[in-house]
Amino acid sequence: MLTAMATAAHEPLICIERQVPEPGQGEVLVEITACGICYTDLDLLQGHWPIARFPVVPGHEITGVVAATGPGVSWPEAGTAVGAQFLGDSCRHCDHCVRGEQILCPRKRFTGVAMDGGYAEYAVLKADFVTPLPEGLDPVAAAPLMCAGLTAFNGLRQGGITATSRVAVIGTGGVGALAVRYAAAMGARVAVISRSGRGEAAARRMGAERFIATQDRDPAEALHAWDGGADLILNTTPSTSAAAAAFTGLAPDGTLVLVGYGPEPLILPTQPMVLNRLHVMVNPSGSPHDLRDALAFSAAHGIVPEFTPIGLRDAGAALDAMAEGRAGRRSVIIMG
Structure with a gap:
């Protein structure tokens, strides 16, 4: 063979x-x-x-x-x-x-x-x-x-997605694209965070109602403008800093799930975590x-x-x- x-x-x-x-x-x-x-x-x-x-x-x-x-x-x-x-x-x-x-x-x-x-x-x-x-x-x-499918699906599920969730997916690669489609099929409202606006049309076709290009707008501020923030942020990119940049865009009791990460440490602000009971988890496939x-x-x-x-x-x-x-x-x- x-x-x-x-x-x-x-x-x-x-x-x-x-x-x-x-x-x-x-x-x-x-x-x-x-x-x-x-x-x-x-x-x-x-x-x-x-x-x-x-x-x-x-x-x-x-x-x-x-x-x-x-x-x-x-x-x-x-x-x-x-x-x-x-x-x-x-x-x-x-x-x-x-x-x-x-x-x-x-x-x-x-x-x-x-x-x-x-x-x-x-x-x-x-x-x-x-x-x-x-x-x-x-x-x-x-x-x-x-x-890729298992990682996206289980990351959403372990993060506590519901049909009333606002879900922000960071990245539109193989895992990210599937996560957008899964979240939309689960009934959630979906936002996509990407570095540039090149993938906006594709993200909207997959079910995203919002698209945030970080080269144009701070992702945390943009998420807060989305009815108070995301209930779940799923980072699918190989960048820990991308997840950190969006973190304070979580709504109270929200969860950041890393299914992608980079070599740099994850550094997050403590006070917003305490005041809003924010959660962080990493999910292996x-x-x-x-x-x-x-x-x-x-x-x-x-x-x-x-x-x-x-x-x-x-x-x-x-x-x-x-x-x-x-x-x-x-x-x-x-x-x-």
């Missing part, structure tokens, strides 16, 4: 032929349909994951079909269309795992970082960490939902039950991302474009 391999940090991907692996105890062999390319894959190659196991096959936005099952696996059966996410394994016995919050397990392992992922024609995955695809959901377009909910919601509301289809041998070039800031829509590797 053709495989794109990361041999070490700061080294380019190499494409090699490998034997199709066999699933072991509790595992399934998945014939890959598609795999989205995520900024986490770029972080892997740039050496930002000290827990990485090299050599490793990157990729965690996986869709495919179960080709074979290992010993002890009664579900999913061969022929089942499934997806797989960043969270690839956990201990299964800690308090977090038994409560269904495997993403918080101290012994969790990540697909495409500590275990082989989806930049290949086949992948061996843990059977209880794959998720069935809802009927009617295109498996190629659905690939980015396994991470999600657990298997969260992915099921995100996929079901996406299917029910027809929400899938825009993407650029590429071949497996083009993965390295797509990652280079991301590193150089030349990437446009999310790239999705299509096998075959």
